[in-house]
Amino acid sequence: MMIIKSDIEKTLLQQQTFFNGDETQSYAFRLTQLKKLQRGIAEYKERFVEALYKDLGRPEFEAYFELVACYHEVKDTIKNLKKWMKPKKVKTGLLAQPGKSRIEYCPVGKVLILVPYNYPVALALQPLIGAIAAGNTAIIKPSSLTPASSALVDELIKSTFEPKYITCFLGSTEVTNELLANKFDHIFFTGSPAVGRIVMSAAAKHLTPVTLELGGKSPTIVNKDCNIEQAVKRIVSGRFLNAGQTCIAPDHVYVHSDIKDEFIDKIKKFVKDSYSDNPFENKDFGRMINDRHFKRVSELILQDRVVIGGETNAEEKYIAPTIIKDVTFDDDIMKEEIFGPVLPILEFSDFDDVCQQIAKLPEFPLAMYIFTKDAEFEQNLIRKVRCGGVNVNSTLMHVVNSYLPFGGSGESGIGSYHGKHSFELFSHQKSILNSATWIDIPLRYAPYGNKSKWLKKFIN
Numbered sequence: 214m215m216i217i218k219s220d221i222e223k224t225l226l227q228q229q230t231f232f233n234g235d236e237t238q239s240y241a242f243r244l245t246q247l248k249k250l251q252r253g254i255a256e257y258k259e260r261f262v263e264a265l266y267k268d269l270g271r272p273e274f275e276a277y278f279e280l281v282a283c284y285h286e287v288k289d290t291i292k293n294l295k296k297w298m299k300p301k302k303v304k305t306g307l308l309a310q311p312g313k314s315r316i317e318y319c320p321v322g323k324v325l326i327l328v329p330y331n332y333p334v335a336l337a338l339q340p341l342i343g344a345i346a347a348g349n350t351a352i353i354k355p356s357s358l359t360p361a362s363s364a365l366v367d368e369l370i371k372s373t374f375e376p377k378y379i380t381c382f383l384g385s386t387e388v389t390n391e392l393l394a395n396k397f398d399h400i401f402f403t404g405s406p407a408v409g410r411i412v413m414s415a416a417a418k419h420l421t422p423v424t425l426e427l428g429g430k431s432p433t434i435v436n437k438d439c440n441i442e443q444a445v446k447r448i449v450s451g452r453f454l455n456a457g458q459t460c461i462a463p464d465h466v467y468v469h470s471d472i473k474d475e476f477i478d479k480i481k482k483f484v485k486d487s488y489s490d491n492p493f494e495n496k497d498f499g500r501m502i503n504d505r506h507f508k509r510v511s512e513l514i515l516q517d518r519v520v521i522g523g524e525t526n527a528e529e530k531y532i533a534p535t536i537i538k539d540v541t542f543d544d545d546i547m548k549e550e551i552f553g554p555v556l557p558i559l560e561f562s563d564f565d566d567v568c569q570q571i572a573k574l575p576e577f578p579l580a581m582y583i584f585t586k587d588a589e590f591e592q593n594l595i596r597k598v599r600c601g602g603v604n605v606n607s608t609l610m611h612v613v614n615s616y617l618p619f620g621g622s623g624e625s626g627i628g629s630y631h632g633k634h635s636f637e638l639f640s641h642q643k644s645i646l647n648s649a650t651w652i653d654i655p656l657r658y659a660p661y662g663n664k665s666k667w668l669k670k671f672i673n
Contacts, residue, residue, distance in 0.1 A: 217384065217387075220382075221382065221391055222395070224352065224376055224380060225323065225352075225396075227376065227377040228323050228350040228352070228377055231350060231377040231378055232320070232323065232349070237349065240298055243294060243298075243345060243346055243348055244294060244295075246345050246374070246378075247287055247290055247291050247294070247346065249373050250287055250341070250342065250373060251287045251288060254284050254287065254338065254369075258277070258280050261276065261334050262276040262277065263361075264359075264361035264362040265333070265334065267361040268333065268360065268361050268362050269331075269359070269455065269502060270499040270500035271455060271499050272498070274497070275454060275455060275499070279332055279334055279335045282339070283335050283342075285613075286631065286632065286635075290343075290346050290632070290636070293633065294346055294636075297318070297346070297633055297636045298318060300315045300317045300645075301315060301316040301318075302314070302315050303315060303316060305646065307671070309648070311648070311649035311651075311652060312647055312648040313646075314644070314645065314646050314647070315645050316642050316643065317642075317643045318636070318640040318641075318642060319640060319641045320347050320349045320640065320641070321347070321349060321422075322350070322397075323351070323352070324340075324349045324350065324351040324352070324398065324399045324401065325352050325393075325397040325401065326344070326353045327389060327392075327400070327403070327412065328355045328356050328366075328403065329404045330358035330359045331455060331458040331459060331460065331552075333355060333356055333359040333366065334362055336403045336426075337353050337366045338366075339630070339635070340403075340424075342635060343630055343634075343635025343636055344635075345379070346635065346639070347636050347637075347638075347639035347640040349398070349399075349639055350377075350378055351378075351379045351380075352379075352380055352392065352397075353370060353379070353380070353382075354383075354384075354388065354392055355367065357383070357384060357385045357386070358503060359502070363383055367381040390415075393411075393412065393415035393416070394415070396419040397416075397419070398422075399421065399422050399639060400412060400416050400422070400423045400424070401423075401426075401630075402424070403426040403460070404427065405427065405428065406429075406624050406625075409425045409427050409626075413425065423627060424620075424627060424638060425621070425626050425628065426460070426619075426621065426626050426628075426630075427460070427621055427625050427626045428460040428461075428550050428579050428621075429550055429574070429576050429577065429578040429579045430464040430465060430549075430574050430575065430578055431461055431462065431463060431464045431580040431581060431600070432463075432464065432574070432582070433448055433463040433466045433582040433583075433584070434466075434561075434567055434581070435448075435466060435467065436469055436584060436585035436587060438587055440584075440606075441475060441476055441479055442479060443584075443606070444606075445479045445480045445483050446483060447584075448463050448556075448584075449487060450487075451582070451607075451609045452534075453484075453498065453534045453554050456498065456499035456500055456501060456532070457552065457553040457554035457556075458499075458501070458502065458553065459609070460552075460579055461579050461580040461601075462552075462608075462609070463582055464550060464551055464578070465540070465551075465556065465557040465559060466557070467559050467560065467561045467567050467570060467571075468558055468559070468561070469561060469562075470560045470562050473558075473560045477520055477536070477538055480520075480536055480558075481520050481536065484521050484522070484536060485521065488534050492522075492534055493524070493526065493529070498534065498554075501530040501532060501553060503530065504530065506552070506553065507527060507532065508527075509553075510552070510553030510555060511527075511532060513545055514537065514546075514555055515540070515544060518539050520537065521534075522535030522536060522554075523535050532553055532555065533554070534554045535555045535556065537555065537556070537558065538558045540557035540559050544557075548575065564590060564593060564594075567594075568597050576623060576624035576625060577621070577624060577625050578598075578600045578601070578625055579600065579602070579621045579625040580602050581594070581595075581600045581603050581604075582603075582605075582608045583595075583604075583605050583606070584605075584606055585605075585606075599622050599623065600622055600625070601619075601625050601629075602617070602619060602620075614631075615632030616632055616633075617631065619631045619634075
């Protein structure tokens with residue numbers, strides 16, 4: 214551990230020295246580094262697909278979905294970086310006249326990116342894109358739960374960048390703790406609220422700003438006027454992607470009582486159509502990350518209320534895509550984020566009813582999904598329910614739109630990123646006022662005498 218500690222301290226000193234040399238400040242440097250990362254993603258794509266299958270049993274399509282999100286984001290950042298870096302002119306208020314005002318986007322410094330296991334490539338590289346674009350140095354700590362993917366991220370980073378600029382540290386929680394004991398200028402963490410508290414506590418010792426991308430029980434509301442067939446397809450695809458191990462996956466569904474039976478019939482059929490009668494043998498369905506999470510999710514399944522699925526295999530860490538009906542808030546499955554391939558179905562009678570039920574959730578969710586054709590119902594839910602983001606008539610798609618900020622609210626997260634929002638997240642917006650010298654108004658200088666009369670006029 215002493216070697217790791219000294220390695221971390223040495224790397225941080227190198228990164229501080231490199232950052233102080235101002236090389237990262239220029240547009241040309243940042244553009245070059247982004248293009249190097251873009252080439253790296255393309256070159257490593259097939260190996261990443263293999264690694265994601267080893268770690269999570271992830272199907273090829275789902276693996277490429279993750280990689281395409283990264284590639285699109287870096288491509289978009291390359292295209293827009295020069296525009297984002299330009300100083301932003303703003304108005305100058307009356308009291309500061311005469312003068313001109315602007316905002317300049319300056320790098321914050323040394324960034325630490327802590328990566329979770331569920332999307333070990335995207336959640337390492339997407340925040341890194343923003344850190345590079347904003348002109349920072351970075352250290353990435355991949356998850357120890359995904360050894361194949363983490364090793365490949367480590368290889369990509371170390372073969373692409375110098376450690377004095379960007380590097381990785383592999384290892385267990387001890388390495389993470391050692392990193393957190395040091396001072397960074399920004400910490401970006403994706404994971405559970407429980408670990409988020411630990412990260413925030415460590416950051417507080419150095420007054421380090423944090424971005425926390427956490428999770429929660431993201432609700433899905435299916436109104437009676439929706440396109441049921443379409444709703445079923447989009448909910449199933451969102452819930453069982455990555456075997457349910459997605460922070461914004463539909464955690465549970467509230468179905469209007471008028472269409473509940475039809476919804477259940479259709480969702481049962483579509484699960485079977487998607488994953489066959491034997492999902493265990495289906496190459497389009499993944500596995501739980503480890504034994505602990507397999508056991509936790511398995512124990513949440515209410516076998517007497519299973520509509521479809523419910524089968525498990527501990528040796529393979531397999532949980533079948535499972536739908537459960539007649540769930541209530543007294544059941545354990547409604548007391549924590551599921552983070553696995555199990556979808557509870559509840560019912561509601563009207564707008565007030567569903568709002569009252571959502572209000573019982575243990576924290577503000579990271580996402581909310583609404584299926585309806587009723588614009589008033591939709592807007593009232595958006596206004597009423599506090600959450601990180603909303604997708605109307607689909608699931609997950611708001612997260613792949615890099616023009617939208619992605620982040621949580623309350624216990625589901627602090628801060629947001631993606632696209633330009635990542636650039637702004639890792640930048641300090643420096644306020645600059647250039648005061649005129651062609652005139653010097655004596656009003657603000659002592660002795661004040663009766664000058665207050667002029668200020669009083671501005672309050673009328």
